[in-house]
Amino acid sequence: MKSKRLEALLTEIEKCNVLADIGTDHGYLVEEAISRNLANKVIATDISKSSLDKAKRNLEELQCFDRVDFRCGDGMDVLADKEADCIVIAGMGGKTITEILKRDKHAKSYILSPQSNVRETRLFLVNNGFKILKDYTVRSGDKYYVIIKTVHGKDVLNDMEIAFGRTNVTSPNVDFIKYIDDLYRRFDAIRKEAKGNVPDAINEKLKEMEALRSDYEKY
Numbered sequence: 001m002k003s004k005r006l007e008a009l010l011t012e013i014e015k016c017n018v019l020a021d022i023g024t025d026h027g028y029l030v031e032e033a034i035s036r037n038l039a040n041k042v043i044a045t046d047i048s049k050s051s052l053d054k055a056k057r058n059l060e061e062l063q064c065f066d067r068v069d070f071r072c073g074d075g076m077d078v079l080a081d082k083e084a085d086c087i088v089i090a091g092m093g094g095k096t097i098t099e100i101l102k103r104d105k106h107a108k109s110y111i112l113s114p115q116s117n118v119r120e121t122r123l124f125l126v127n128n129g130f131k132i133l134k135d136y137t138v139r140s141g142d143k144y145y146v147i148i149k150t151v152h153g154k155d156v157l158n159d160m161e162i163a164f165g166r167t168n169v170t171s172p173n174v175d176f177i178k179y180i181d182d183l184y185r186r187f188d189a190i191r192k193e194a195k196g197n198v199p200d201a202i203n204e205k206l207k208e209m210e211a212l213r214s215d216y217e218k219y
Helices: 005-009 027-036 049-062 094-103 118-127 159-165 166-170 172-195 200-213
Strands: 014-023 039-046 068-072 088-090 109-114 130-140 145-153
Touching: 005 027, 005 088, 005 094, 005 130, 005 145, 014 027, 027 039, 027 049, 039 049, 049 068, 068 172, 088 094, 094 109, 094 118, 109 118, 118 145, 118 159, 130 166, 130 172, 159 166, 159 200, 172 200
Parallel strands: 014 039, 014 088, 039 068, 088 109
Antiparallel strands: 109 145, 130 145
16 A cells, blocks of 8 residues: 555656656655656656665566656766656655755655654745645654655745645645644643743744634634
């Protein structure tokens, strides 16, 4: 069974000519994209040759090597400008993702899944010529993942959208509501243990989450 996170990434891929999967690792996204005919060609990249070899082994049974181009290299350095219509960058930290995006190859769309520094990733996007189309949370197993779909363009985010994601704020799904409830309980426990000596950052986070939770009745 494919993970809910992988399904979310695949859902955001619009059928295209060339798809690039940056940091392909096992090649699971490539496998599904080819099987579902989401792209005529997929460029699977990884900085690790052993990871690329692993992806090749996993894709052998699919007999799709005529549609997959394996490239070993750092981020998008192995792509030509505008070579890919859609670029997926998932399974790495937000700082790594923003460093990769600094060497932009001008794809029509990007699908990102930062595992850390998500707020910083959002700020980088809107400050560097990207427009966020979707920004939401999915729960896969016992972990929560952020999925961001972005294109080139101008954008402005308010404080809540920077903190939690535009789609999560405007139309939260069940996974995000559960995430906020879990996070609120953790921070509230810290507040109670602090007995009045609560760091400002904790209080600010709690206020943000309380504001979100007050809107849940709408959904």
